[in-house]
Amino acid sequence: MKSIRIHGFNTPAVINEVSVPSIEADQVLVRVMASALNPLDIGLMAGWAARFFPIEFPYAIGCDFAGVVERVGDAVTTFKPGNAVVAWADPLTGGGLSEYSAVPAKSCVLLPSSLTPIEGAAIPTAGSTAWHGLFSEGHIKPGETVLVHAASGGVGIFAVQFAKKAGARVLATTSGAGIDLVRSLGADEVVDYKKQDFAQVFRDVDLVLDLVGGETQSRSYPVLKRGGRLVSTTSPPDVAVASAHGVSATMMYVKPYASRLDEVVRAVAQDGFKVVLDTSVPFEAFNDAIERQRSGRARGKIIITQS
Ligand SMILES: NC(=O)c1ccc[n+]([C@@H]2O[C@H](COP(=O)([O-])OP(=O)(O)OC[C@H]3O[C@@H](n4cnc5c(N)ncnc54)[C@H](OP(=O)(O)O)[C@@H]3O)[C@@H](O)[C@H]2O)c1
Known part of the structure; x- marks a missing residue:
């Protein structure tokens, strides 16, 4: 073979x-x-x-x-x-x-x-990361404001849709043609990160799903409400910096065994996610x-x- x-x-x-x-x-x-x-x-x-x-x-x-x-x-x-x-x-x-x-x-x-x-x-890696980043790690609740960075990427396209369906107001960063794409998937507000500083636009966010890391991560702390959460898939957050901003921050690693993958695959099939x-x-x-x-x-x- x-x-x-x-x-x-x-x-x-x-x-x-x-x-x-x-x-x-x-x-x-x-x-x-x-x-x-x-x-x-x-x-x-x-x-x-x-x-x-x-x-x-x-x-x-x-x-x-x-x-x-x-x-x-x-x-x-x-x-x-x-x-x-x-x-x-x-x-x-x-x-x-x-x-x-x-x-x-x-x-x-x-x-x-x-x-x-x-x-x-x-679905396995991208869908499970979006799902568990928002739900198991991010504890997203209806009515909350969620910021998804790199919303047009493999994980982001699922995260925007899952967060919207969960009843969140969805903010997103991407660029170029990604803007219309993530809007079409349900993002309420999108910042073109190549033209605008998201940290000057977004405020009072409950949950940041950080799919970029680095400076994007460090500039995300001030956009969070006190008590807000940041979940990163890319670089381990500095817990001291997070706590200085009055927020929590965690790094997640997904291993999509069937026990974690099953509900994601079923949700994509049943809830019309694209x-x-x-x-x-x-x-x-x-x-x-x-x-x-x-x-x-x-x-x-x-x-x-x-x-
Ligand atoms: N820890 C884990 O278990 C786990 C699991 C899955 C993924 N990950 C990690 O999560 C990250 C995202 O994964 P992915 O599969 O979604 O990657 P991906 O599909 O390669 O992401 C590409 C997207 O990122 C956007 N992007 C790049 N830089 C950006 C920035 N500074 N701000 C906003 N958008 C930006 C790009 O948009 P433009 O073309 O407009 O720049 C592009 O649409 C990767 O670092 C990956 O390694 C970790």
């Missing part, structure tokens, strides 16, 4: 011909139909994510995918061959950008019939997808499909 792999940090990804993986008793073998990239894949390729995920080479890229169950291990009772599933491969093992991928059954959920494999593949695609390319054009993810300019998710 074909598998997209790297043989070292900062080396080009290549298609290798390898054996179809064998499965452990608790695993399922999935024939992959669509895979999504994330910034983490770029970090794993470049080496900056190695301190969190000490990968070994050759490394098969890809954590988020959807496809059809081909075989199940002896101990698996939750899936059977033919089931369409959404899956998340642990970044340490990867393998989502391959014709077949072996993953623990606890990392898969059924793909609802109303979603395509492309839509399903887009899966926004920046790019969708066939398997052979994987390098275009990687370059687009590496640019940091994606507006929505970047998908690689297989027939």
Whole structure:
């Protein structure tokens, strides 16, 4: 089978011909139909994510995918061959950008019939991060004001929609064509961060979902109400600075096992949330997808499909 792999940090990804993986008793073998990239894949390729995920080479890229169950291990009772599933491969093992991928059954959920494999593949990391950032970590409540930074990215497009549906007033930062996009997804007020300082515009925010980090994070504290919360997916907040502003700040890390992924996939299927695609390319054009993810300019998710 074909598998997209790297043989070292900062080396080009290549298609290798390898054996179809064998499965452990608790695993399922999935024939992959669509895979999504994330910034983490770029970090794993470049080496900056190695301190969190000490990968070994050759490394098969890809954590988020959807496809059809081909075989199940002896101990698996939750899936059977033919089931369409959404899956998340642990970044340490990867393998989502391959014709077949072996993953623990606890990392898969059924793909609802109303979603395509492309839509399903887009959800695990980005959808779960948005969901758990707002709900489990951010404790969003109806009527609150939420600021989503990088609202046009893979996580942001879900976060804007989830926050709006949760009854929040949604503020957002992005630029260019991202502005109309995030408005169309429900953002009430949008700042073009390349033209305006959001910290001069937004006030009395209850929750900041920080998908950018750095200066964007430090300039977010003054826009929060006293008692407000900041949740970052990118850089650990300075707790002393946060507390000097009378707010709380946490760093979140999502591992979208089925127990966390299930409600997100069901919500996307049932509540009419849009899966926004920046790019969708066939398997052979994987390098275009990687370059687009590496640019940091994606507006929505970047998908690689297989027939
Ligand atoms: N901790 C975790 O578990 C976890 C999980 C998922 C993601 N993450 C992290 O969360 C971050 C977001 O992930 P993602 O998948 O959404 O990334 P992404 O899709 O690559 O985000 C791209 C978007 O970010 C926007 N953007 C870039 N710089 C910006 C700025 N200064 N202000 C406002 N918007 C800006 C871009 O808009 P323009 O083109 O207009 O600039 C683009 O639309 C990444 O750093 C990722 O590594 C962490």
